[in-house]
Structure formats: C-alpha cells, structure tokens
Amino acid sequence: MTPASLMPRNAEQWLVTACVVFPTLGLIIFVAYPLTTIFWQSFTLIDGSMGLDNYVAITSTPGLLRAGWNSLVVSVSTTLFCVVAGFAIAYSLERTCMPGKRALRIVLLLPLLAPSLVQGLGLLFILGRNGLVHQWTGWDINVYGYSGLLMSDIFYALPQAVMIIQAALRNSDARYYDAASVMGATGWRKFFDITLPNAKFGLLSAGFVVFTITITDFGNAAVIAGDYRVLATEIFSQVSGQQNFGMGSVVGIILLLPSLVSVYIERVSSQKQFGTASEGQIPVRPAPVFKRDAIFAAISYFFMFCIVAIIAVVIFASFVKLWPYNMSFTLKNFDVQVSGGYQPIWTTLYVSFIAAIIGVVLLFSLAYGAKHVSGSISKAIYLIAVLPVGVPGLVLGLSYIFAFNNPSTPLYLLYGTAILIALCNFYHYHTQGFLTMMTGMRAVPQALEEVINCLGGSVRRVLTDAVLPFIAPTVLSVFFFLFMRSMVTLSAVIFLVTPQLDLASVSVMHLNEAGFVSQAAAFSTIIIAVVVTAMLLMHLFLARITPKTGMKES
Template identity: 60%
Template structure:
C-alpha cells in the first residue's frame, strides 16, 4: 500500500507545485508589462493627447480649427517656422560635414591626441545647451574679450550666434553616429581594392562614403531634431530672431494662450516626427546589412591625409574647448572682461534660492534615473516574452517619445497636471512631476539600450535555468540580472546626466519652490547676472562630470568582475 501511495504522493506534489509557480510567473510577467505600460499611458500618451485636443479649443471655449487659422494668419509664427527650418537645416549641414571629418579622423586616421578630441566632444554633454551661447557671448558679445581687446564690433546675437551655438551643441551627437557607421566597415573591401590597384582617394570615394551615407543621413536628422527643438541657445543668444521653440514660450508664459501654444507645439512636432522616422529608416539601412564577421579597418599613417586632417580636427576641438572653458574662466573673474581678477564672489549666489536648485536637480535626477531604470527594465523584460505582434506594438509605444520635443512634452504636462479638480493635480509643482517628465523625455533611448542588453543574454543560459526546474523568477535572478548589471548602470547614469542638464522639458514646470538648476542658469542670465550664471553652469558641469567619472569606475569594476568570474 505504501508503494502504491508513493507515486500518488509524488504526483500530487508536482501537480500542487507547478500551478503555483506558473501562477507566480504569470503574475511577474503581468506586473512587468502592466506597470510600465500604465506609466507610459498616463505620463506620456494622455498628456500628448491633451495637447492635440487643446489645439482645437479656442479662447472662447469653441471647438474647431480657429487656432490653426490664427497661426497660419500670424506673420510672426510663419516667420518663426521658416527661421526654425532654415537655421536647423543649416546647422544640420555644418554638423554633418564637421562630424564626418571628426569621425573619420577618430576611426580611419593615425593622428595622435584622439583622447583630447573625445574629451572635447564630451564637454557639451556636461551642461545645459545655453552654456554654448554663454561662452560665445563672453568671447564675441558686445562686452566680449574679442570686442574689448580688438575694438571690432561683432553682432553675435541673432542667426549667426544661434548657428554657431547649435553647431557646438549638436556636433558631438553627429560624431557618435557617423563614427559608429564607420566602425562597422569591413577591412576586406579595402584589401580587395588595394589588390585591384585602387588609390586611397578611390577607396574613400567608392567604399568609405557609400558605407557611411546612411550614418551621415541618420546623424543629420538627429541634429535637425535636436536643434529645431532646443530652447536654451535660442533664448540666450537668439536675440530678435524668432524660432518655434521661443514662440511656444511666448505664447504660453507671456500670453497664457495655451491653445495657440499647443498649435505651435504641434507645428514643432511634425518636422520632428518626420526627422525621427527618416533617421530610423536610415539607421536600419546602415546597420541592418552589417556582418558579424566583419574585420575592423586598421588605420595606417598617411602624412598627406593625417597631417591636414589632424590640424582640422584639433582646430574644431579647440573651438569647443575654448567656448566651454571661457564660461568656467569667466565665473572666477571679478568683472568680465574689464577687471580680470580672480574671485569667488560669483559663486555667492542669493538670487533664485541660491544653490537650492542644484540640490533640487540632484533629487529630480536621482528620482528620474531610479524609477526610470526599473520601469525600463520591466518593459524590456516583458517585451522579450510577449508574442511577436504584441512585442512589436509595445516596442513602437516605447520608442514613440523620441519624436516628441521636450518643450511639447513640458506643455503637455502643464495641460494634464495643472488642474485642481483631479487627483493628478496633486503632482503639479512637485519634484516627482519634473522627474517623470525628464524620464519620459529620454524614455526611448533608455529603452533601446535596455533591449540591446536584454538581447545579449545567452538563450542557452535561460534554458538551463528552466531545465533545472527554475521558474521565471529564477531566470530573472540567475540568468538575466547578472548579464544586465552593466546595462542597467549605464542607463541609470544616462538618465541622471540628461535630467541634470535638460532645459526645454522643464521650462514650463518649475515653480518658485521647485526650480531645476538649468532654469536657474537661464533666470540668472535674464536678470543680468551673467557671471553668476557662468558659476552655476560650472557647478552643473562639475556634478555631471563626477557622475560620468563614477559611471566609468562602476563599469570598469563590473567588467573586471565579469572577467574574473
């Protein structure tokens, strides 16, 4: 009897155990899917829908296309649209040309000092975009060192200054994309061309440029998107040159006309979405046909190429370093450029709450990075386990925020959360709402990085855990988390650093009690305290640089730990 009962008992144990594990696995998968999707719906899709709806609501409460008709009839907004398209297109052209020169020098030449070039490219990422404009004003403005020392009158305010500032801001992103396209080239093509007697110029014309064309196209549309939506440079150095970014600010903050502001936001959204779509197609064309067995190109020393290329590259890098270094130097001067004496008085800031905004930005950035990395991890985890049709739908929703400018998202948050008759209104004016806005502003980039890391987990490892009787929780704990630690750290610091320096996404959301550091820099400059604005910018740059250094240390430690394991 005991022999007969033993199998029965074993069978009962199995039947009672498996459903419990399956139920827990289903719950884990449901939470991983529902929580991020709910957040994306509530804090991105819903506010964006309100922008579209508010663009149809007139000042008298009527519903229709009256706001659109007013915009089309407004000479000022038409001028701002033309100006935005023109300055962004010109910035894009310059950035693609200079970006290709820098990327080619870094990947295909044997010039020395590449580390210095990469460091100069990192500088614009350490501070709000308006720092480039401040540096140009300190150098070339009416009271800049060039004007004072040479007597030349340089009108840096307007389209010329805005173009230079935008190029300095967008160039690093162009270099990163074009450099990636050059990195995927196969050395065997060049070896074959060499055997066939092709000259270096012919190899460049027939192999390098065709292989890099989609990368250059992708870089161009990224730069176009970044510059047409940037607010900081336009506000500081644009002068009377009207662009869509500043026009939204005037409509919403200056005139409290949310309907017209929503229409201008949609005008800004259309070219951005088109640019993002073309950039995505270009990226797929560039990397879709890449070969995993490609042999990297090993550059050789060619004096006729590398000497002039090195001079051009270091000239560009020097310009980027000088502009940012001038801001730092000016922050320590008594009265720039008339009394060039070292002082720390510019760091004694009492306007706009002193250094409270810096600590506020630290808190906001930690919150955005903290819950952001958790939500992105859950979404990438769920997306990998969904049926293909649902996985594609989730993927599309996750990358949708990349096409929405920060100004439009900030305006959407005002319309969605600045309400008194809703529970959502409790979030307005808090650090939480700004952290959420910053996170969803950079949601797409973080998600794509997390998905890439999720794909690197060996399927055989997950199958081994499953075969040993482990459920989805064991797969998550023993297979996925160890492989995604480095990716999670990089996404955390990415969200933190971008949240520290963004301006356009938060310009509508700050209050006197909750003011981010980037907004404080703009307010100090508007009040005429340009040296204090430089000092505050320097503090932001130091904070972000320390975060970048900490990320490198963490990534190095994780790399050594993985290698040791």
C-alpha cells in the same frame, strides 16, 4: 505534472505580465495622454470656445510664420554643417593615424555634460559686446541672431553627429578595401566607391538627428538668438508671455510634426545602415599617410579648440569679480543670493536621482517583459517604447500643464511636484534608455534561464542568478544616463518649474536674463562639475562590476 512544478511557470507568467503592463500604463499616462490634451487644447480659443481659429491665425500671424521660417533655415544650415564637419572628425578618429584621438573623444563629450544654453553663454563671453575678442581687439561683433544661434547649435549638435557617423565608418569591412587595392584603385576611388556609399545611411541618420535637436532646442535660442525668433522661443512667448495656451499648443504641434518625420526617417536609415554588416567582417586598420593625417588633424583640432574654449570661458567667467571690467579672481559668484540661492541645485539633484531610479525600474521591467513575449505583442511594446523620442522636450513639458493642472482629475496631485518633473525628464529620454536596456537584456543567455527553471529555481533565482549579473553594467549605465541628462535638460522642464520649485538649468537662464552673467556661469560650472563627477563614478563602478560579470559568464 504536479502543482508545485507549475508554480515557477505561472509565477514567471505573472511577472512578465506585470513587467509589460505597468511600464506601458506609465507610457499611456505620461506620454500618450498629455499629447492628446495638447492636441485638444490647440482647438481651444482664448474665450474658452472650440474652433479652428488658432490654426487659421497661423497664416495671419507674420511673427509665427517668420519664426517657422527661421527655425527651418537655422536647422537646415546646422544640419549641413554638422554632417560635413562631423564626417571629417569621425573620419579622423576611424581612418587616420592622427595623434590625440583620446583627447578628441573626451572633448566631444563636453557639450553633452552641460545645459544646451552653455554654448550660447560661452559664445557671448567670447564674441559678445562684452566678450574677450572685443576687449582684446576692439572689434564690434554682433553675435546675436542667426549667426550666433547657428554657431551655438553647431557646437551643441556636432558631438552627436560625430558619434553616429563614427559608428557607420566603424561598420566597414577591410576586405573591400583590400580587394580594391588588388584591382589598382586609388585612394580617392576607394573613398568615393567604398567609404561614402558605406556611410551614407549613417550620414542620413546624423543629419536627421541634428535637424531634430536644432529645431527643438530652446536653451541656445533663449540666450543668443536675440530678435531672431524661432519656434521654440515662440512657444515660450505664447504660453509664458501672452498666456495664449491655444496658440502655444498649435506651435507645439507644428514643432512636433517635423520631429516625428525626421525620427522615423532616422530609424529607417539606422536599420539599413547596421543591417549591412556582414558576419566575420574585418575592421579597417588605417595606415599612416602624413598629408591626409595632417589635414584631418587640423580640422579636428580646430573644433576641439572651439569646444574647449566655449566651456572653459564659462568656467573662467564664474571666477572673475565683474565680467569683463574686473577680471580678478573671486569665489563670490558661487555665493548666489538671487534665483533661490543653491536651492535649485539641490532640487535638480533630487529630481535627477528620482528620475534615474524610476527610469531604471520601469525600463528594466519593460525590457524584461518585452524579451519574454513574442509576435505582435513584442512589436507593439517596441513601438510604444520608442515613440517618446519624436516628442520635443518643449512640447512634452507644455502637454504636462494641460494634462496635470486639472483639479477635477486625480493626476492633479502630481502638479507642481518634483515627482512630476522627474517623470517628465524620464519620459523625455525614455527611448534612449529603453533601447540601451534592450541591448543589455538580449545579452542574457536564454539557455541559462531555462536551466535554472528546469532545476526548480524560483523567479527570484532566475533574476538574481541569470539576469542581473549579465545586465548590471547596462542598468548602471542607464541610471547614470538618466541622472546626467536630467541634470542638464532645460526645454522639458521650463514650463513645469515654479517659484518654489526651480531647477539649476532654468536658474542659469534667469540669471543671464537678469544680467548676472558671472553667477549664471557659476551655476553652469556647478552643473558641469556634478555631471562630470557622475560620469567618473559611472566609469569607476563599471570597471568594478564588469570583471565580476565576466567571471559569472565563464
């Protein structure tokens, strides 16, 4: 065998090694190392000494214990409600013939296209002391506290519960229902003996996802919780209000533990759910049943109306002169002169674009490397890549303060820069991007890569002729996913913004706290418009490149 024939193989080995090493190094520096610093900081006392006093103080701090209990109560309540309502909506989409399914699917995306605090802001515009309901009826509704936080968390987490349960219902096999019909089973018997058992792991996954989202959410709690303290706001209070970084770290670790446990259980249940699919299964095609379809349609339309009302009232409030006293139309709210003007919008666009670019490069590299290694190395890569999903955004952002705000390390150069915020956003959503990219990478035919290698093609030709044509739609989807999530995230960046480097979602919170509710609504409307535009562009580009991919595949 000639040296020339060895070059492609050696070059590919070098490429695979680089694709594994550099993204893994990034995970160590920007996830593992910061989490180590927050663990160390939890033992650091206010006077700089080390000890267990911060942990001991938990039992003697009634406010902290109350915040922990409140977080548990609202998270469990939200989870139970979202699982039940999410199942009803998912069942409407998959097992009924109700009209308006396409509209329902679009509406369910709306809470994902805005910062989490928009749900709380919308509820204040509708049910608050100066809300529409009070203006129209005179009813004095106290929406602050547990009830308001519960409602805002429900509408924020419900779409994700629906998507998970819907995927579980879609995994059913019509042959089981046909066999049950032949045996004379009633509709209720099929529901309890086939539908629910088949969806149980999907319900479990949805429950733990909702629990994790709720217990770690900061946006809604900051806007509508009032005096109802939860762990997310307690971290912010300890760090930003009292400058007690040690206690803030302890609260962060407390918040991290249930998130890790729930993520692990959700992963196990997801694997079991989708491991039950049989080859050649026949999808369930529902037949029209008027009473059933009407009941589930009513439930779905109710939640669809609520979600639309919450988003619509925020957009409406951005165009009124003085909420709720002067409801005449104006564009003045978009001429924001406080909170840095429009600079936070431009900064957020820049940060989101950088996060998407860095994320696509690193995720593509890691997925390519993971596909071309095997055994324990492949399992280790997968484990490291999915670990960030269990880290709440607040905890990750707080850990970046300890890890990068240290002048004695070279990493200090990143502190206070847009690059660091972009990296924080990327690693906050690293797991979702990695799993998506791996799904696309597995679709690349291994035989095609081997043929190009056998014909003497270079590594560049393998990438351009075999890999990229198949994975281009996935790369594009991951890019826009990272961009859109970076536009709306709040919890991961709340500790990293500075007066010179503010972000749009944080500005919404500050404007609302300062009483500029119409300007806060205007900022929210701009964010929603940008994210919706990005989503439309994604669908446009996907529609253009998918046919090309199909031609190359054929």
